[in-house]
Structure formats: structure tokens, C-alpha cells
Amino acid sequence: MMALTNGPLTGLRVIEVSAFVAAPLAGMTLAQLGAEVIRIDPIGGNIDIARWPLAPSGDSLYWTSLNKAKKSIALAVDKPEGQAIASKLIAQAGIVLTNLPARGWMAYDTLRQQRQDLIMLRLLGNSDGSGAVDYTVNCAAGFPIATGPDHTPINHVLPAWDVSAGLYLALGLVSAVRARDITGQGQDISLALSDVALATVGNLGYIADVQINGAVRAPMGNDLYGAFGRDFATKDGRRIMLVAISNRQWRAIGKVTGLTAKLEMIGPLMDVDMNTEGGRFTARGAICAVLEPWFAAHTLAEITAKMAGSGVLWGPYQDFGQLVREDPRCSPANPVFAEVQQPGVGTVLAPRVPLTLSGTPARPPAPAPKLGQDAADVLAEILGMPTAEVAALRSNGVLG
């Protein structure tokens, strides 16, 4: 029996031919769960190799952050010799993951000639093959117009569709491995970034709201929709987010602030049932009017102290600097993180996969490879290639 020493996916080998966020995140997540993920890049790197932000060395912090725990080969995939090596690696691994157009040597039917039960995962922009990226999908998906104080569209900064697509790809891959274990058959799996966004719009009820109610969700600043939640300014110029979903969370707010009696007046004042999420949403203006002075009279430190153990659902707004410097959840005190030595960059706090598995723990945080660093090892181990042949490939410009 195989020991799953690197996590539940130990023993799987995945060839990744990718760039940017979604496909690399899929590969990284699989690697973090124990798979051996070998990213193949053109010599000199793919289009994402120099993406900002950069370290002082010129190395991309974007690239190193999205390719942790992988192996790297740089290969002239524009030459037949490079394509032949990549094809052999894919045939041996039996799984390939890409966001590049899967045509020519990379077409599923071509690759399958060398490995009958190949599993291929392909990320597309739109399902018709036309191009799309997170930003051009997001603008059409409805969220930017519903974001912020008015109808001026505001893009999210988080590439949420890329992140979701990466996780769908990883899920599709492991699901296809299960199917292959049962049926012996591989398959071609595609995922369009725009479908990820549109399916999510549907999953969250926005499509039904338009179709059934003729309602188009309007922007409402930092208010929650359908429940009580909003941001409040503190005495020391910070902001916090306050939420109550359950009745217990709602009562906790009254208790901590000492404003229970006033909050109880709001039901009759606004003609709502304050023991429902909808009632509290409807009465949110009055609730905020009552709560604002309390938050404005306390510093963030005072609020933090009072909230501790109270059962109130809240959090401080932090920029990325405050998060990294002040939040213990973003530090080696959190078992999800560890400081790793990232070649070319230095010591950085890096996460593992956020899942905590009692039986087959995920591998600890690991750095990204330097471009091409694993070529000799991978070619020797997987293809049995002698050192001299590796050297010849390098001098012929096939291997970087």
C-alpha cells in the first residue's frame, strides 16, 4: 500500500502547461495536496514570468506565489524535439492541465495516442474558445455594478473567478482520477472562466431574483443584503465590519454595547420583526443610527477588548500591510503558514493548502522552483534520460 506521505494526492503526477492565475493555482493546490506537479514553460519562461509585483532581484512575486511546491522544466515547446519530450512526460504522467489552446501536439486526441487513459484539463476564456480573463468576465457578471455606494461599476481587486476556476479545475481533476480508477477510462475536461462566473451568479440566486421577481440587485455600499451588517468608524480613524446573522449574534451586539434597550425600540419604530434577518435588514438605517456613536466613542483596541468572547461577529478593516504585520492569523503562529526560503526572493511567509487533514496531512508550505531547475532530475527519473542527452538538449536550445 502506498504511503500518502505528502498528502491525499501522493502518487499522482500532473504535467502543467500554463500561465497566470487559474491553471497555476489548480496545479499548486494539487501539489500542496501531495501530487507531483511538473510545470513546463518555454525557455525563458511563459508570459507570466515577469508579472508584477517584482522582488528587488527582478523575480516575480506573483509567479513565485502561484507556483509553490511544483517542479519546473523549461523546454522549447515551439520545436518538435521539445514537443516530443513534453508529450512523453504527459504520456507517462497520464494527467495534463493547461490554459493554453490545446491544438497541434497538445490536442487531446494527439496526446491520447501515447496514453489511452489520459486525463486532460483545459481552462478556456469562453466556452466557444474566445478569449476572456477575470476582468472581462467580471464586468459582464453583474457584481461591479452592484458594488460600492452607487451604480458606478467598481471592479473587484481579488481575481475571484480565477481563484474559483483554479479550484474547480483541481476538483475536476481529482474527480476524473476517481472515475478512471473505477472505469479505466481517461477524459477531456474543459472549464470556461465565464461559465464559472455565470454558474456562481446562478448559485447565489441572482438569476432567479431577476427571472422570478424582476429584481436587479442594487448597490448598497458596505451593507449586507437581507441581513444586518455594515461598517462603522472607530474613534481612532479605523473601520470595523459588524454583522448579525443569527438572533444570538444580534443580541450579543446589544449586550456588548449596552444598547439593548434602544435596539429593542427599533421593532415598533420601524414596524419590523427584529427577530428576523429581513426585519433587521429593513431597519438597518435605524440600527446604524443607534450604534454609530458607540463605535465612534471607542478605539479599535477598546472595541477588540470588549468584543473578545462576546459572540459578536465582527472584524477590523486592514490593508495588506496591517494584515501581514499585525494579524496573528497571518503569521507562523497559524499552522497554515510557515516562513520559507524562496530562491531569488528571500524569506517569505507562505501558506500550505488551507485544508487541515487529520489522516493524510497536506505537505507543509514549500517554495516555488526557479524556472527550469528540475529538468535534469525529471527527465532522468521519468524518461530515464542519461545525463549526456540532457546536456545535448541544453546545448541545442531544446532545454533551458
Place this chain on the structure above:
Amino acid sequence: MMALTNGPLTGLRVIEVSAFVAAPLAGMTLAQLGAEVIRIDPIGGNIDIARWPLAPSGDSLYWTSLNKAKKSIALAVDKPEGQAIASKLIAQAGIVLTNLPARGWMAYDTLRQQRQDLIMLRLLGNSDGSGAVDYTVNCAAGFPIATGPDHTPINHVLPAWDVSAGLYLALGLVSAVRARDITGQGQDISLALSDVALATVGNLGYIADVQINGAVRAPMGNDLYGAFGRDFATKDGRRIMLVAISNRQWRAIGKVTGLTAKLEMIGPLMDVDMNTEGGRFTARGAICAVLEPWFAAHTLAEITAKMAGSGVLWGPYQDFGQLVREDPRCSPANPVFAEVQQPGVGTVLAPRVPLTLSGTPARPPAPAPKLGQDAADVLAEILGMPTAEVAALRSNGVLG
């Protein structure tokens, strides 16, 4: 050999005891990939049963959208008899997914006494067990302060951490099934919502940017960071998002707009290399100044016609109404969607899982159950319970 008629996860049975977005989305995704997912709710429904938006019937469009393709049992899980039935179902299924506190009868060690190789997945707020929801995690994760035109925090409307957490849970579950198939061992898997957010902050390079460069990503409206991309107003009062990542995409913009010659003047004007993403990012002000008049002189329809087949990466901003009414990607023309009859709601456009699998196609879009509709069938099939016993449980208030 089992025929995977409902998708790659056919044959898996999952008991879900959940509410809200993340855990229900995980269960729904597994169901859409072929698993039999049975959601157990308290009689009358869990805390999310009446969440807005509502259909005219009072049924929650939120709940029905997040529980598609599942089976439903309503059970008095606050009574020993209800807990005993839930425990037996979990023991038989061998997999349980929850975002409720796993204590008492639902503790892993307790449930495991009835099923040695049980796989349990638990969603937490913070890993220390304290409460957190998408909004209270997001405010701390850095994105709201980096969103929009200035440092005033702007919450995202998409519950991106919930969505990501749901997908991580589904991935963790299928990965644990693979591990169990190999080792024969089950396990307890937990995932903290805040860890999903913080790991993503790290994966996208924001932590490294702070630690290595002392740089805190500042808000920059709808501009992309590190590449060229921004929104433009059209002649007819719409807005579009325009992006160029590759040099080919960049050149396509000049070609479509006829502004190549002017865009070529910007390199020397701004002292940047316009053949790099960083150069175009630095020069974005000048680029936008050149392009704005062109977009302002064309309607959205004219722009759409000119962009077709051009290789330009762009998209229109749409609110949820425009998306549902005007975008063919959000219609039955897209194989990801189909119109389904949702009991209590009516005909709605519903998505399947967005993955397209050639070998083991995912089940087509399916409606959500009515609360408790599958109790008799599930209890008969899984526990072999006679009809009379089901009736007795109903009259005793154990079954809804």
C-alpha cells in the same frame, strides 16, 4: 464495474448538515458531479431557510439556488431519536459535511464509533473555533481597502471566500475519498474560512510584496495592477472593460481603434517599453487619454461589432438584469444552463457544474428539493425503515 451515469462522483453518498453558502455550495457541487447528497435540516429548516431574496411564494431563492440536485430530510436533530437517525445515515454514507459545531452526537470521535473509516469535513470561521463569516474575514484580508478609487473600504458583493471555501471543501472531500480507497482509513478534515482568505492573499503575492518590498497595494479604481486594463465610457452611457495582457492583445487594440500610430508615440513620451506589461501599466494614463475619445464616440453596439474577431480582450459592464436578459452565455443556449421547474418558485435558468467532462458528463441542471421531501424514500432505502415507522416518526415530531 459501476456506471458513472450521474458524473464522476456517482456512487458516493454524502450527508450534509449545513447552512448558508460555503458548505451548501460544497455539497451542491458534489451532487452536480454525481454524488448523492442528502442535506439534513432541523424541522422547519435551518437558519438559512428564509434568507432573502424570496420568491412571491415566500420560498427563498437563495436557498433553492444553493441546494440544487440534493435530497432533503427535515429531522429533529435536537432530540435523541433524530440524532440517532442522523448518526445512522452518516454511518451508512461514510461521509459527512458540515459547517455546524461538530460536538456532542456530531463529534468526529462519536460518529466514528459507528463507522470506522468515516470522512468528516468541517467548515470553521477561524481555526481556533471562533466565529467568522465572509464579511468579517474579507474586511481583514486587505481587499476592501485596495478596492475602488481611494482608501475608503469597499466590500465585495460576491461572497468570494464562501465560494472558494465551498470548492476547497469539495476538493478535500474527493481527495479524502481517494486516500480512503488507497489506505482504507477515513479522516477528519477542517477548513477555516479565514485561512482560505489568508492563503489566497499569500498565493496572489500580496504577503510577499509587503514582506520583501514593504509595498502595500493601493487602490487604483478599475485599473489593473501591473498590466494595461481599465473601464471606458461609451457614447450611449454604457461602460466597457478593456484589457491587454499579451503583446498581441495590445496590438489588436491599436488595429481596431485605428490608433496604432498614436499608441506607438507613448513609449518615447513616457519613457517606457510598451512591449512589456509593466511599461503599459506605467503609461496607462497616456494610453487612456488616447483611447477615451474613441470609446466615447461609439455606442456599445458599435464597439461590439468592431471587436468581434479582433483579438481584443474586452467585455461590457452589465447589471444582473442585463446579464440575464441580454447575454447569450446566460441562457439555455449555453450547455451549462437549462430551465428547470423549481417547486414553489417556477421556471428558472439553473446551472450545472461548469466543468464539461467528455467521459463522465456531469448531471444536467436540477432543481433544489422542497424541505424534507425525500425523508421517506431515503429512510426506506438507506436504513430499510418501514413506512409505518416513518409515519410514527412524523407524528412524534422527529421527522418533518
